[in-house]
Amino acid sequence: MAAKSQKTYMLNMGPQHPSMHGVVRLVLELEGERIVDVDAEIGYLHRAFEKHAENETWNNVVPWTDRLNYVSPLINNVGYAMAVERLAGIEVPERGQYIRVIASEISRVTDHLTCIGATAMELGSLTVFLYLIKGREFLYQLVDHLTGARITTAFTRVGGVKGDLPPDFAEKFRAVAKEVRLAVAESDKLLTRNRIFMDRMEGTGKLSPADALAYGITGPFLRSTGVPYDVRRAHPYAVYGKLDFEIPVGSTGDNYDRYLCRLAEIEQSLRLIEQCLERIPDGQHSLEPKEIKYAFEIQDAGKHGDTALLAKYAAKVDQTLEGMGKDAQPGTRTADRKITLPAKESTYTNIEGLMNHFELVMWSWGVRIPPSETYFAVEGGNGELGFHLVSDGGDGPYRVRCRPPCLFPMAAMKKLLIGGQIADVIPTFGSINMIAGELDR
Amino acid sequence: MSGIRGEVREVPADSNHEELSKLRAAGYNVLVDLTCVDRLAKGAPHRFDVIYRLMRLDPATGDDLGRVEVRCAVDEAPVLRSVKDVWPAADWLEREVWDMFGVKFADRPGIKRLLMYEEFQGHALRKDYPIAKRQPLIGPKSGDKADSPSFNILKPTVTGE
Numbered sequence: 001m002a003a004k005s006q007k008t009y010m011l012n013m014g015p016q017h018p019s020m021h022g023v024v025r026l027v028l029e030l031e032g033e034r035i036v037d038v039d040a041e042i043g044y045l046h047r048a049f050e051k052h053a054e055n056e057t058w059n060n061v062v063p064w065t066d067r068l069n070y071v072s073p074l075i076n077n078v079g080y081a082m083a084v085e086r087l088a089g090i091e092v093p094e095r096g097q098y099i100r101v102i103a104s105e106i107s108r109v110t111d112h113l114t115c116i117g118a119t120a121m122e123l124g125s126l127t128v129f130l131y132l133i134k135g136r137e138f139l140y141q142l143v144d145h146l147t148g149a150r151i152t153t154a155f156t157r158v159g160g161v162k163g164d165l166p167p168d169f170a171e172k173f174r175a176v177a178k179e180v181r182l183a184v185a186e187s188d189k190l191l192t193r194n195r196i197f198m199d200r201m202e203g204t205g206k207l208s209p210a211d212a213l214a215y216g217i218t219g220p221f222l223r224s225t226g227v228p229y230d231v232r233r234a235h236p237y238a239v240y241g242k243l244d245f246e247i248p249v250g251s252t253g254d255n256y257d258r259y260l261c262r263l264a265e266i267e268q269s270l271r272l273i274e275q276c277l278e279r280i281p282d283g284q285h286s287l288e289p290k291e292i293k294y295a296f297e298i299q300d301a302g303k304h305g306d307t308a309l310l311a312k313y314a315a316k317v318d319q320t321l322e323g324m325g326k327d328a329q330p331g332t333r334t335a336d337r338k339i340t341l342p343a344k345e346s347t348y349t350n351i352e353g354l355m356n357h358f359e360l361v362m363w364s365w366g367v368r369i370p371p372s373e374t375y376f377a378v379e380g381g382n383g384e385l386g387f388h389l390v391s392d393g394g395d396g397p398y399r400v401r402c403r404p405p406c407l408f409p410m411a412a413m414k415k416l417l418i419g420g421q422i423a424d425v426i427p428t429f430g431s432i433n434m435i436a437g438e439l440d441r
Numbered sequence: 442m443s444g445i446r447g448e449v450r451e452v453p454a455d456s457n458h459e460e461l462s463k464l465r466a467a468g469y470n471v472l473v474d475l476t477c478v479d480r481l482a483k484g485a486p487h488r489f490d491v492i493y494r495l496m497r498l499d500p501a502t503g504d505d506l507g508r509v510e511v512r513c514a515v516d517e518a519p520v521l522r523s524v525k526d527v528w529p530a531a532d533w534l535e536r537e538v539w540d541m542f543g544v545k546f547a548d549r550p551g552i553k554r555l556l557m558y559e560e561f562q563g564h565a566l567r568k569d570y571p572i573a574k575r576q577p578l579i580g581p582k583s584g585d586k587a588d589s590p591s592f593n594i595l596k597p598t599v600t601g602e
Contacts, residue, residue: 042555042556043554043555043557043558046556046557048572050541050566051566051570051572052572055572209500210500213470213471213498213500214470214471214528214529214530215528215529215530216471216472216473216474216530223503227498227500227503228502228503229503229504229505230503233503234503234505235444235445247503374446375446375474375494375510376445376446377445384473386473386474386494388474388476388492388494390478392483398478399566401474401476401478403473403474403476407533410533411530411532411533412529415529440556441556
């Protein structure tokens with residue numbers, strides 16, 4: 001025992017380490033360059049997402065979800081909004097569902113591009129990093145065009161999405177897809193048969209399918225071991241059931257397979273968006289109004305102190321008001337006033353919209369969902385992103401539990417690293433794609 | 442579409458290990474999630490619901506053959522047994538439940554926090570943990586309200602008034 005303790009020594013990697021993208025601390029016990037033991041310490045980016053969510057209204061949690069996996073914020077937005085809708089028993093119109101799928105798949109591509117790019121950079125290939133980040137930049141600009149923000153998107157609402165697709169979206173997407181495919185093809189040429197890259201990636205960070213399942217791992221990590229589990233296929237949500245896509249799987253479950261899986265998934269995601277843009281139906285992108293009343297009726301009710309009515313009806317405004325906001329409206333009109341926030345154009349230009357907005361955002365007003373509990377999951381960039389929601393009938397969640405997909409491979413660190421070389425930490429950690437925002441919440 | 446939450450089963454807390462091992466033997470090979478809900482504000486007989494979410498995954502086809510949500514009602518006393526010997530994924534998740542809710546597991550006496558540091562006082566996701574509470578190692582020691590008028594006035598729920 002004493003002899004052993006003299007042979008091994010401890011090494012701290014992190015919390016701030018240049019070759020680890022994310023704040024995490026690894027305590028390694030080394031024997032020469034061989035890893036004997038490893039302990040991961042997380043929580044450096046804990047921002048109390050779940051606690052905050054309990055103190056917000058249902059809609060106000062959406063911006064917090066951007067900060068979970070900040071490389072693919074749109075998937076988090078969609079996952080949370082769909083979980084709340086499941087709890088409330090409402091379904092978004094088909095156009096809204098297509099828009100959500102398009103948004104999710106854009107985010108999946110940015111997630112995979114970041115993961116591959118960062119891993120390649122840490123293994124010395126800065127060129128690939130620059131190519132892929134260039135591709136990601138085009139996608140971020142597309143996201144900016146769609147949502148108004150590059151990363152802090154807050155795109156979904158309970159009952160719909162923020163707005164319709166911009167008129168030139170399909171055209172812009174085609175140009176972006178060309179750039180992304182070019183970047184991926186260039187990186188593929190530079191990396192996939194690259195001797196140095198393969199030596200570092202092949203056979204390192206290996207995990208068997210049985211171990212991956214025992215550790216609860218999902219997403220590209222699980223698929224690299226050969227298990228074709230994908231939430232989009234196992235529990236099709238939104239319109240994934242109608243779309244055609246393949247699930248790339250690996251065979252050995254090492255870092256190289258994870259790289260190949262992610263690379264193949266980028267192409268599948270682009271294909272999904274193309275299909276969506278072809279098939280997307282016309283119509284409302286958010287919930288239809290249940291009842292429409294003339295604005296003056298609502299105003300009269302308000303004057304009589306019957307303010308509870310205001311949130312229940314969509315207002316049919318007179319021609320003057322309708323004329324004012326007409327040009328701005330079609331893009332962002334949302335309808336069900338009980339649940340969905342009014343379009344910003346409406347909030348700023350007419351009193352009904354303003355009242356409606358305030359009724360939904362003021363504390364103890366908002367959307368009310370009957371006491372119930374649910375679990376809903378979507379396929380995030382790293383695997384099954386689940387939300388367990390509890391409502392106690394109030395205007396906000398009683399409890400929000402986010403199942404962070406990258407926590408599970410992080411918990412399997414011991415299994416992945418012990419017995420390997422210290423140099424294997426970098427590719428293995430890279431292919432786990434730890435996103436501290438999601439891991440620590 | 443109803444399958445993603447799965448069937449909900451209540452299990453007595455003192456036999457959680459046996460019941461969950463039986464489910465593992467019945468083919469539930471993935472522990473999808475392990476979490477907890479504090480029922481303090483709702484006046485339930487037991488304060489916490491610890492929730493185990495299991496999935497039966499066919500490794501060959503990737504199909505989800507069924508899910509089950511196992512719920513154990515517990516109080517602060519360490520009654521539950523750890524299931525990390527059944528699913529290693531439970532190790533970190535149990536640490537998180539301890540960290541955030543202060544629910545202990547009988548056979549893990551020296552359990553370590555997962556997200557917070559050892560000097561952290563209290564358990565942050567308990568309903569009686571005020572959101573504006575200060576910690577000894579962080580920020581002003583006085584525990585005064587946050588210095589933001591809108592924060593204190595517009596959202597009384599946050600400051601606990």
